Amino acid sequence: MSILSTEQVSHSFNDRWLFQDLHFALQKGDRVALVGINGTGKSTLLKILAELVVPTKGRVVKERGLRIGYLPQEPDFSYLNTINDFIFSLDNEQQQLIKEYEQLVENQDFNSKHFMDITERLTNLNAWEYENNIKTILNRFQIKNFNQQIASLSGGQKKRLALAKLLIDEPDIYVLDEPTNHLDIETIEWLEKLLTTGQKTVLLVSHDRYFLDNICTEIRELDKGQVYSYKGNYAYFLEKKAEREATEIAAADKARNLWRKELDWMRRQPQARGTKAKARIESFYDLEERSKGPRKKDNVELSVKVSRQGNKILELDKVGFAVAGKDIIKDFSYIFKKGDRIGLAGKNGSGKSTFLNLITGILLPTSGKIDVGETTKYGYYKQEGLSFSTDERVLDIVKNVADFIEMKSGEVITASQLLTKFLFPPEKQFGLVSKLSGGEKKRLQLMRVLMANPNFLILDEPSNDLDIDTLNILEEFLEEYPGVLILVSHDRYLIDKLTEQLFVFKGDAEVVIYNGNYADFKLEQEAVEKKVEKKVEKVQPVQEKKKKLSFKEQHEFESLEKEIETLENQVSVLTEKLSSTTNHVELQEIAEEIEKSKTSLDSKTERWMELAEFI
Template sequence: MSILATEQVSHSYNDRWLFKNLHFALQKGDRVALVGINGTGKSTLLKILAGIVVPTDGKVVKEKGIRIGVLAQEPDFTGMKTVNDFIYSADNEQQQVIKEYELLLNNDVVDQDKLADLMDKLTALEAWEYEHNIKTILNRLQISDFTQDIHSLSGGQKKRLSLAKLLIDEPDVYILDEPTNHLDIETIEWLEKLLTTGNKTVLLVTHDRYFLDNICNEIRELDKGNVYTYKGNYTYFLEKKAERETIDVAMADKARNLLRRELEWMRRQPQARGTKSKSRIEAYYDLEDKAKGPQKKEQVQLSVKVSRQGSKIIEIENISKSFGSNTLITNFSYTFKKGDRIGLAGKNGTGKSTFLNLITNSIQPDSGTIEIGETTKFGYYKQGGLEFKEEDRVIDVVKNVAEYIEMANKDVITASQLLTLFLFPPEKQYAMVSKLSGGEKKRLQLMRVLMGSPNFLILDEPSNDLDIDTLNVLEEFLENYPGVLVMVSHDRYLIDKLTDQLFIFEGEGNIRIYNGNYADYKSEQENALKEKKEQEKTNTINTPAPVSVTTKKTLSYKEQIEYEALENEIQQLEETLETKANKLNTLSDHTEIMTIAKEIEDIKITLDQKSERWMELAENI
């Protein structure tokens, strides 16, 4: 049974129908990825399902009392002043008590009576675990200053704050529009585990293929106003989509051939009077609709000219860079070589963008030297987005760079022809840039960078807001790109496919040069961690117990309350587990069996965590 669905929904935007009479439904436990090229209406459909946008026609129906959490591409903080105001909902009693508790602990002098009162309230509301979860989420998303003015945050900080609020609220349905934008790879991997724990219902739009595969068990494609469903991973989707498109193109071609013959008949016929003629005329119009089907699909063709590159590209010698007390780079040296394909990896704020600004001379190092070769020509695709005037048309943005462009094969094409290759048809070329979708603006920005014929290409988060189709073709171009490629991306698939060397920003100014892609690096890390744990286990077994007894740490008041609460919680969990297990033995319906089995699995995980914590506290009593 659907918990959220559209009923005959139609919606138009800028005098163009995005979809008509659309049916889209979610059942509890569905984890669905919505894919499609930029401009097809993916973000609009998410907003309609979330109740943010009212459709032109039709309606959205949802299960009574269902809570929907939305992560938009551009979060709205209207009416909010500080980070604290946004995180803790005024109508959520648990969150308000946790807010008071955290604010009190941050005071220089803590009112012990008030602290005891708040701790009693947290225990009564069974909110200690919730408080721990909130702290974990905020720390993971690098949110620490709760008094900061919300409007002073950067775009990335606002997106992370909005994601934190969504995860803290634990809605019944998670609607996520590009959730991995502005997250580092470690945080993305943590988010994957969080979203796949429990029987969560998730609908997301993402360009990140690893994230899509790890989260979703179903892919739905929005194409020309229709939704096509694929059960399986991204590779399966690509195979079945290609099959569907081949069949659709063949049927449309056949209809067009028949239409030409029927058109001659229509022109020769007088006003039809007989039943047979009327039937044929109706069939003609039906055939005309079928002939409007897809033709062989165009692809973005990125084959622009690359400038000649000399032997000296960039030489970096012992550079360091700090901002106040924050040291980002210390004594780093590297000489770029022809064919270098380097990915920059590391947590947010460790200096990746600073490094890019240093090698392009946008900022200067505190010490050390950077020498740039005379023939080195940069192409820098930045996160900031496309700069344009409100009155600019799409074609004006291109003509401002050049009227004619030389391609890799020496052909010279016009700005309009290049736009067509980038999937901007003539009607869009003369439209206002302000009416393009976010992904279309990014595609236009990328095209402008490549028009400069760079031989040193820098891509700072190129996958943000680009549709997967455009990314696939961009990857194909970059695989054959003869210049130097330096890329910052949280997209592990992109890094794995296009780089063979990493600069790993480890923090505190350290940059480690690693030969291999991210998959190699991650595998090496996991193996090292596994070996370390096995060694610690061996050492524990072989080490005799100490003769002297160490003094036990006494429990704090908060820990004592937590210990007593855990005893009751563990007992309740064990009883629930037994009840669920007994119920499982009586079921015959496959769907119910799967649901109960999943619930048992989640209860066992929670029970293990609480039991481990109880034992830890018990040792200090």
């Protein structure tokens, strides 16, 4: 039984129907990927299902009380000030208690009545595990300063913040638009495990093929206003989609050939027609409709010329970069060779973007030397996206770089012709850039980079927002690309397919060179971790595996240190008092107080030692 569905939903955008009379349903436990080329309406359909956009026609039906969590491509925080305001919902009692608890802990107000009251209420609500889950999620997304202004966050940080909040809220349906954008590979692998644990219902749009294979049990393609379902993984979808399209194209071609013959007959027919002729006329109009079926699809053409490359390309000699005395990269050396295909791996904030800005001259090293060859010509595709004015047309964006472009074959074509090869028809070329979808803007940005004929190509997260068809063409182009390639991507499939070497950013200013792709590196890392685990088990066969302190236990440990110090001082004061009096009754009272304090001290010391083992 469906918990969320559409009833004859139709929606138009810019006077064009995205889809009409669409039926889309989700059952509990479904994990569905929605795929399709840019501009087909995937993001719009997600917003309609999340009840953020009202469809032009039809309606959305959902189970009573159903909670839908929606992650947009570009979250809007214009109505909030700090991270605190966003993470802790006003209508969630547990979250508001945890927020108060955090504020008291930050102010080290452990002994107040209010702190004890909050602690007791959290215990009564069984909220300590929930509080620990919140901490785990926020730490995973590197969110630590709750008082930070949201306006100061980068686009990637905002996306991670929005995803963290959605995971904390644990909705009944997770509706995710490009959830892996701006995440490092380790976090993506963690997210895969989280979304596949329990019977979660997930609907997502993503171009990360490994992510789709690991998460989804069904692929649904939105194509020309229709939804086609494929039970299975992404590889199965590609196979069946190709079969379906081939069958549809063959049927449409056959109908077109027959229609042309019937058209000739129609033109020769007299005005007065018999019954047989009328039946044939009706058949003709039916045939005409079928002849409008799909033709062989146009694909993006990537065949631009690559500039000649000399023997000296790029040499790094003990390069370092530091900010405010903190090393980001330290003593890194490498001599680039013709045909190098290098992937950059490492957590967010480990220095990958800094490295790219250093080799392209945007930043200057604080130590060492960077020597760029005379013939080296960079093409730098940045994940920040395309910069443009609101009144700029698509054609203007290209002409700002060049009016004519030389192709791989030696042919020189106009900017307009190149746009057509990148699937921007004339009506799009003279339209405003602001009217393009996110994926179309990325395709235009890629075109601008390639039209400069670079021989040293740097792609920083190229899979973000590019549709899968364009990604497949890009992969084919890059496999044959003769220049140097540096690739930064969370898309493990892309890294594995296109790179032969990794620069691994460890996060402590160290960059390790690894010969092999990410799959090789991951297998090697897992093998090392297993060896370490076995050694630990041999050294400590009887001991339980060490665990990390929960957030609650960490604060208990810190509180115990202060309480033990207070009790020790109390025992010392009472002992001095004991030796300064001769009153029998008073002596008895002081002795009882000392005994109570020592008992409490022993108990707290023992607990402190238990917790100290896990620090």
